[in-house]
Amino acid sequence: MNDVAEAPALDAKHIASLAQQLTELLRLRTFPIGMKLFADAEAMAKVPGLRRPTEGKTFSTCQLVTQARIAGFTMGITTANVPGLSNCGGVIGLNEPSELYLSGRKFEGVWFENREAAVAHQAQMPRVPAGRHHGLVVSPLRTGRLNPPDICLFYANPAQMILFFNG
Numbered sequence: 001m002n003d004v005a006e007a008p009a010l011d012a013k014h015i016a017s018l019a020q021q022l023t024e025l026l027r028l029r030t031f032p033i034g035m036k037l038f039a040d041a042e043a044m045a046k047v048p049g050l051r052r053p054t055e056g057k058t059f060s061t062c063q064l065v066t067q068a069r070i071a072g073f074t075m076g077i078t079t080a081n082v083p084g085l086s087n088c089g090g091v092i093g094l095n096e097p098s099e100l101y102l103s104g105r106k107f108e109g110v111w112f113e114n115r116e117a118a119v120a121h122q123a124q125m126p127r128v129p130a131g132r133h134h135g136l137v138v139s140p141l142r143t144g145r146l147n148p149p150d151i152c153l154f155y156a157n158p159a160q161m162i163l164f165f166n167g
Helices: 012-026 041-045 061-071 087-091 115-124 158-166
Strands: 033-038 074-078 135-140 151-153
Touching (some): 061 087
C-alpha cells in the first residue's frame, strides 16, 4: 500500500512552470537557468534560439551564466570558445586544466591566501571528465529550450535562500 502520489515528469514545460513559480514566490531578480552538456556539437546547434560567441572569441562559463540569468539569452560554447587549458573549460569537461591552475598559481593571493589552500581547493574540485562533451548550453529555464537540463541553478540573496530552504 503506497499512498504517495506519483510526481509528474520533469520535462522542459514542467520545469519552466516550476521556475516561474520559484521566481514569483522568492521574488528573484534574475532568471533561473539550466545548463546542459552536449557530446555532439551538431545536436547542440539544434537548440532553439542558440547564440554563440563570434569566431575567435572565448567566453568563461561565468560570462555564459551571467548572460543567461540577466539578459535571458540562450548561450552555447564549444571547446573552441573556452580559453585553452583553462579552469573554466576544465570544470565542465571541455578541456584539461593546465598546471597553471592545478598548481594554485592563478589563485594564490586572489581567491586564496596562499598556494597550499589554492592547490587543496583545485584537488577537491569536482570536474566533468575531459573529452566526453564538446559543448555546453546555458538557458533560462522559462524558455524550455533544454529538455531536460543537466542542472538547474538560481541566484538568490540570503533571505530568499532561507525562504527556499524552509519551503
